[in-house]
Amino acid sequence: MRTLTDNLDVYGQGLWNTLVMFLSAGALSLVLGTLVAGLRVSPVPVMRTFGWLYVNLIRNTPLTLVFFFFAFGVPKLAPEGSPPPSYLALAIGALTVYTATYVCEAIRSGINTVPLGQAEAARAIGLSFTDTLRLVIMPQAVRSVIPPMMSVFIALLKNTTIAAGFSVLDLGAVRAYMSERGEDAIFTLLWVALIFVVIVLGLTALQHSLERKWRIVR
Numbered sequence: 001m002r003t004l005t006d007n008l009d010v011y012g013q014g015l016w017n018t019l020v021m022f023l024s025a026g027a028l029s030l031v032l033g034t035l036v037a038g039l040r041v042s043p044v045p046v047m048r049t050f051g052w053l054y055v056n057l058i059r060n061t062p063l064t065l066v067f068f069f070f071a072f073g074v075p076k077l078a079p080e081g082s083p084p085p086s087y088l089a090l091a092i093g094a095l096t097v098y099t100a101t102y103v104c105e106a107i108r109s110g111i112n113t114v115p116l117g118q119a120e121a122a123r124a125i126g127l128s129f130t131d132t133l134r135l136v137i138m139p140q141a142v143r144s145v146i147p148p149m150m151s152v153f154i155a156l157l158k159n160t161t162i163a164a165g166f167s168v169l170d171l172g173a174v175r176a177y178m179s180e181r182g183e184d185a186i187f188t189l190l191w192v193a194l195i196f197v198v199i200v201l202g203l204t205a206l207q208h209s210l211e212r213k214w215r216i217v218r
Helices: 008-040 045-059 063-077 087-113 116-124 129-144 146-166 171-180 185-217
Strands: none
Touching (some): 008 087, 008 146, 008 185, 045 087, 087 146, 129 146, 146 171, 171 185
16 A cells, blocks of 8 residues: 555556546547548548548557557657657557557448348438438447447557657556656556446446337337
C-alpha cells in the first residue's frame, strides 16, 4: 500500500493521461470507424475500395509503427513556425487511426446481420443510401455489435501503454518513473495491473447494462 500512497502524483498523472487517451481515441475512433464502415458498404465502388484499403493497410501495420509515424512524421507535416503537437495528442491520433479499423469491422459485421429486405424496403419508399443506413440499418446493427465493440475498446485501453515508449507519462510508464525513486518494480506493476483490472471490470459492467437495456427494447 505504501508504494501507492507515497507516489500518488505519479500514479495520478499516469491514470489521467491513460484515461484521456482512452476516452479521446475511443470517441474519435467510433466516429471515424463508423464513417469508414459506411464506405465499406457503399454502393459506389471507389468508396468501397478506399474503405477496404484503409482498413487492410492500417490493421495489418503494427501499432508501434503507427506510433512512429505520428511521433516523427506528423510533426514534419505541420506548417513551418507552428508549435509542434504534444506527444499526448500524437498518441491519441495514432490510437484513433489504428482503432478505427477494428471499430469499422465490428460495425460492418453488425450491418451484415440486418436482413437485406430492410434495406430494399427503405429504398422502395424513396430513402437514399445515406438515409437508409442512418435511419434503418445502423439502429438495428448497433445492438448486435456491443460485445465485439467493447472488446475493441478494452484492447484500446491496453494499447495506450505503447505511448509510454513515446514520452507520454501513462500507466505504462509508471514503472520507469518509480524505479528512479527506488520503488520495488513488482509492487509498482501490481498496482498498475489492478488499476487496469478495475477499469476493464467497469467496461464489462457497462457492456452488460447496455445489452440488457437494448434486449428489452427489442
